[in-house]
Amino acid sequence: MSYIEASHYAQHYKDALLHDVVPFWEQHSLDLEHGGYFTCLDRSGKVYDTDKFIWLQARQVWLFSMLYNEVEQKQQWLDMAGSGAAFLRQHGKDAHGNFYFSVTRSGAPLVQPYNIFSDCFAAMAFAQYAKASGNGTYRTMAKNTYANILKRKDRPKGHYEKSTGNRPLKNFALPMILSNLVLELEDVLEEADIKKTVDFSVREVMEVFLQKESGLIYENVLPNGDLHDSFEGRLINPGHGLEAMWFMMDIGVRSGDEALIAKATDTMLRILDYGWDQDHGGLFYFMDAQGHPPQQLEHDQKLWWVHLEALVALAKAYEHRPGEHIAQWYQKVHQYAWQHFPDPEHGEWYGYLNREGKPHLTLKGGKWKGCFHVPRAMYQCWKTFDRIAQKHKLTT
Template identity: 25%
Template structure:
């Protein structure tokens, strides 16, 4: 039996990830989180860098810890991070969130929609958890996204701007996906219908309309008028944030979001498209020889970057858990993904997830850098699986293993 079909197994994994980061991630001198912990043994390799996304994800993670009745220190840790997010990262003169800090000093004030989306997500989860100041932060992040990034002509979000709010021409899938995620969380936290309506609009526009140009697959990079830029970064296949190709992980992630939207909307296309996108993720991305999902592929499923990323597999786990509520076939993928993660991607000593492995599941480096992944993906998808187990326990019935 897959232990991750049980509450105990999921909670154990959830707490392992939280415990890996706490208390070493808290900085009581500078403030905020030290997110740069070595994934092998947890030692801190950078005490000063503060990345907007890492800060926001930390607030989100510890807020989920509160919501999931996790360790008692989750509330303090969430409060600690939210205070830093709302003060050090916020640029009151230019009304936006700074991307990168050294201590409390801004070193990169580029305005990324992606980063602002994570602030909205963090504030929404913090509001659900009852963290002081969360509502004000949610309203502020929502206002910036609406006033600065929303493009009413295309009904999608722009991607980035200078510190003075000059918009770049580039448009991207990833920012819109994470705004959709944040809007869903804001809807849950506030009960305001407008958040759900906007999430639906973005999902409909991107996963149905925009993808018509690429035969239903999710391309990552676009021009200012939302035409696929198929040559974008074609000479940089390992670009950290904007690689070329199709990403199986993002197909699974959108499948997850559509399945969540289907909990609130009755349109049949939501679950139909969610299944299509998940099926595309595993059909194109699964490595039949070594197991696991590739990072990027071409339209025929040939790998461009064959590395195996932890976040890709956690998103597929969350999507398969949600889809299993209406189709037993997705339980097979849920079990297979957890098996692969247990064998290769989860640190056997601490329970945190490795960021990246080679195709044959070897670690090719320390995976250090300012833009780290502080447990947001495994925590989010463990939490979703726990919700499925609690709300629809028959979906994980061990008799169907």
């Protein structure tokens, strides 16, 4: 990849972020009456449901705070972040400090805090907004929320757990998200606390859920790390694995661990090889490790976030370990994603394509898709390709 190519990609992602994706959410998502954000937006940005999903509220607070901190100190971005932060502070959690899954437009609780993913994104949001606003109250809230997450991590659903315990599988999502969350909270936590969680996350991701024989990451394993022959035990989620690998690369950069970066790169390539649809292109959503019919009816859909995580992982892998194979994979995923997901008429990206790559739903936001994966990936790819271009410039 030449200096010109890297510069082109950097400008491409910067333009998409600042002139397409961010303006879409600025224009359509802010709730001027009750605070926070509308996330259920149709293709054109019209609100079709006003319920508020706490993890999406928190993700958007994080996003606009991050833009303010890292891109430009625009008052509009700080105000956008502040609206969501205040809404979360007032309506997001129960009396025990656990964050709900969803609330009404005005903030009345709808769905109880049955897992801790809302809490994880709330902690990220508060930490980033505290940095942007200088408000120490939110810094304290970030620290307290993180402490509550650690307290619940061994039994994250608490009394909302539906499992009887006869098949005690543990899930990949929590160690994956903790590996990123703890780096997001670097300004809030002590170094010893960061190291403890980083070490736990790397061990779980790269030694427990990553299987040596297949080179794949399984979504669920038994407590001792063994596999289980069941729907849940055979489940592969390529997007989760790819996202986790760029988290591992970031940890490797922070700690100077070249071996971790190399292992994450190799795992990323294995997941791409395994998860790519050879007939229609794109990455599958869910797969069964033994080739059996997956339980999820949406298993063969092509989802926005899966391809975005692949693009971020590939860009970072090329930055640290440049090579033709990674470059070819990047161009392959880039071409598929940019040909199928963006909506040139109304902006932003479609979230859900059928297996053939046509929009299955034309919404831009809903219960699961909000202002997070698209702009985060645009920012990450922009900055990564900018660094790649600068390295080329210095060596030529």
